[in-house]
Amino acid sequence: MQWRQLVHDIRLSGRYTTSAEAERVVRAVLTVLGGHVSGDERCALARLLPQEAAEVFTRQIPLTEPLSAPAFVDAVAGHLTHVSAAEARWATGTVLTLLARHAGDELTRRILAELPRGYALLFGLADLTPAAAA
Known part of the structure; x- marks a missing residue:
C-alpha cells in the first residue's frame, strides 16, 4: 500500500471532503497508536504501512x-x-x-491483546471478551 492510497482509502471510508483532511486524521491516529503498540506487533504493523505512515507510527x-x-x-x-x-x-x-482490514485477523488480534478492553470496537470488531464476574 502506498501513502496516497492509504489517504485515499481513509478519505472514502471516513467521507472526508479533502485529502488534506484525511491525511490529518491518519497522522493523528497513527501518532497516538504508535504509543500503544510494541514488540513484534509494532514491527509487523510498521512493515505493512507505507513508509510515511510507518515513520509517523514508529x-x-x-x-x-x-x-x-x-x-x-x-x-x-x-x-x-x-x-x-x-x-x-x-x-x-x-x-x-482500515488498518485492521489491511493487517488481517491474526495481527489485529495480537495488537488487541496488548490493549485494554474496549479497543475492539475502535478496530471495527465486536468486543466478545466476557465481562468479569462481580
Whole structure:
C-alpha cells in the first residue's frame, strides 16, 4: 500500500471532503497508536504501512501503560484540535478499522491483546471478551 492510497482509502471510508483532511486524521491516529503498540506487533504493523505512515507510527515511544479506549479517542481529538468527541471517535474508528482490514485477523488480534478492553470496537470488531464476574 502506498501513502496516497492509504489517504485515499481513509478519505472514502471516513467521507472526508479533502485529502488534506484525511491525511490529518491518519497522522493523528497513527501518532497516538504508535504509543500503544510494541514488540513484534509494532514491527509487523510498521512493515505493512507505507513508509510515511510507518515513520509517523514508529516515531512514538510506546507507553508503559496504554490509555483506555475512551482516553485514546480523547488523545486523537487533542491531535486534531477543533473536533467534537464524536468526530474524534469517527476518525479513530475509520483509521483503525482500515488498518485492521489491511493487517488481517491474526495481527489485529495480537495488537488487541496488548490493549485494554474496549479497543475492539475502535478496530471495527465486536468486543466478545466476557465481562468479569462481580
